Amino acid sequence: MNKAGEASDEVLILDDVHRRYGDGPAAVGAVRGVSFGIRRGEFVSLVGPSGCGKSTLMNLIGCLDRPTGGRVLLEGEDVAQLTDDALALVRNRRIGFIFQTHNLLTRMTAQANVELPLMYAGRPRPERRTRAQDMLGLVGLAHRASHLPTGLSGGERQRVAIARALVMNPSLLLADEPTGSLDTTTGLEIMRLIESLHAGGSTVLMVTHDMAMAARANRVLHMRDGVLVNEGEP
């Protein structure tokens, strides 16, 4: 049992999570009471129509945003209650986030981009270099370490983003349409990489529009109009 008393193999627990944007009659209930858990080592996908609240939910789980109601427990800790500084620390240490677009810093090499979370964490330079090199090796890009993002293909950029997301060894890897801006072949390569990370022990939550991709997870969550509508095996 952990601090909150939940079984500790649950990396993530959402308990009646809400996110409203705005006030009064113009308010939008983007997430309207979502509850689920993810166990350590699970690979879960989240699907649903455009605008149903998937990214809003991912941003809440990834500590980029705060719920307007309910609890988000990450390894038993209610992140909704944390200060901004504490939240930034959780983002750095416990969450790896991959977006549809890679979000790399364009003036920095692949290596420097992957080192960034280690810089924020104040890790010494030799450790940063070794760890970033290891991560680039893991995603098959050791030979591209000194390239700028502009000198990389879309799939390679996404691999660098994945290496950066993993460099702090996060408890949870969040991927919001990681193949959404890639062609089919490159998208499949990234999908296989995510699967191999899962096989290596990573806990993954992935949003996708592609049902074939979603079905490759252990479990598929279906979202509609701000709520989960059902849940089952792929």
Ligand SMILES: Nc1ncnc2c1ncn2[C@@H]1O[C@H](COP(=O)(O)OP(=O)(O)OP(=O)(O)O)[C@@H](O)[C@H]1O
């Ligand atoms: N900052 C915001 N302010 C107001 N409304 C917002 C904001 N962000 C999102 N919304 C609204 O919340 C709802 C959910 O948006 P969200 O981006 O979570 O959907 P999504 O499921 O990720 O869609 P997509 O598949 O197109 O990425 C939408 O109606 C959207 O217009």
Ligand SMILES: [Mg+2]
């Ligand atoms: Mg979205």
